[in-house]
Amino acid sequence: MTRPATPAHDVVIMGGGLAGLTLALQLKRRFEDIDVLVLERRSHPVPLAAHKVGESSVEIGAHYFDTVLGLKPHMQEAQLRKFGFRFFFSEGRRDIDQVTEIGASRYLSVPSYQIDRGIFENYLADEAARRGVRFVDGAVVRAVDLAETADAPHRLRWTVDGVTYIARSRWVVDACGRAGLLKRKLGLARPNAHDANAVWFRIGERIVIxxxxxxxxxxxxxxxxxxxxxxNHLVGAGYWVWLIPLASGSHSVGIVADPKLHPLDTMDSFDKAMDWFRKWQPRLYDELDGKRDKLQDFMFFRKFSYGCKQVFSAQRWALTGEAGLFLDPFYSPGSDFIALGNTYITDLVARDRAGLRLEARAQLYDQIYHSFYESTLTLYQDQYPLFGDPEVLPVKVIWDYTYYWGVLSQMFFQQKLTHLALLGELREQLVHCQRLNVAMQAFLRSWSAVSHKRNPAVMLDQAALPWFAELNRSLNDTLDDDGFRQRVRDSAALLDALAREIVERASQAHPGLDSGALGRLLDEKSPTVSDEAARPAMLFLAASAMG
Structure with a gap:
């Protein structure tokens, strides 16, 4: 049975999960009169806790949820405020108080959240409907016919309970997750060189570390x-284990591993994962062994990381969330890239509504988004072997945070993602930061190959680094264009100073260590006064980590 075509919508979003529903809310927040239809395959309400993986958020995603979308009351009342990232070098150990710990002793200024995806997506669906979005659950998209001319609408066909519906829409957005309807239709899938696997499950009880x-x-x-x-991360060479609490009272547990060191077939069932814990993380095994009856689910992904040839098009289609690309769960960038992608999509829709041409803008947004993806990918690719290094990983974490808070987070918090003229002015500094990061990741690998990997019973307290805590706090500043220009220049100087400090400290401990491309990059740029002024404040963590 087929129903007649509905009136044309402004935007049809295929997929009513995290990416699709937040985009719908962002569009309605920007344009009260916009007609948005969301088609979600799953029936609602979805189950709590054991719904979808991806429960941890970091600063960009958290700011997107609580401030950009105006969801702060829900985040504060129905979810858990995250006590930052924390790492324990506990491989083969039960005495967690006798190993190196990385983390903050107190909350830093900018909040992030542990998100029960079931609670959140049920709330998002209700909130979208309250704001005027038409949300249809149990809907299976059968076909998408993209418009062949500039002004013609796209056409979609979907079914609910055996009834076929047809809709026309000016914009169509794929938020279907890994199913990637448009990605498959247009042949946009692109592999990357990051090879890692993940297994995870939820336990219906708190794990109180x-x-x-x-x-x-x-x-x-x-x-x-x-x-x-x-x-909480329990780390070792080639892997990390996550422990994430959920507001529903459950706990999410996962293993992410480089298959060259920890093959997937050693952990691809709950019993195998438990055997794996017994060998590699025995204290967690002890904790879970008595909770086997509280297992709520178990899943795994093989080679979860992938790219995408294009995510935004002037032909009025786009991909968001995992329908486009996916990096790695380490540092929890998933909601960040949803925030970035949805912001670009919303701006393209706004420009289209204003009658502006989209070709150049869509192409540049796609290039910038992919640049963010490539820069972030370097944090993971070939880096898993050093995750078990108590001397190098703490420094990598500080570097990675500094790059994240100092560059990409500043763009998002200061609402400069779509300010192309301003970003063009700062291209030299931004490219320099990107090159520094790529070179630093290679240097960290070289350093870890020769490090002593000492694992003292010490807490490397990130909150005790004044400059680091201030960098986090600075995300709350409101800057005009001149202030933003100076902030990016300051971030570049900070990264230069930090890179010099890391190279010098590592070279003192290992005189034969070649600084490689990082050293050559730093040699091209003489230290500035601000570089030198920043150096003493950085010694605390570096000296503690390097011995």
């Missing part, structure tokens, strides 16, 4: 004494 030691001094290192609210 604070209870893994009864040492009052160890517990007192953090205020609040609630390490369990962090995204």
């Amino acid at each position: 604070d209870d893994w030691s009864d040492d009052p001094a160890w517990r007192a290192r953090c205020e609040p004494q609630a390490r369990w609210l962090s995204t």
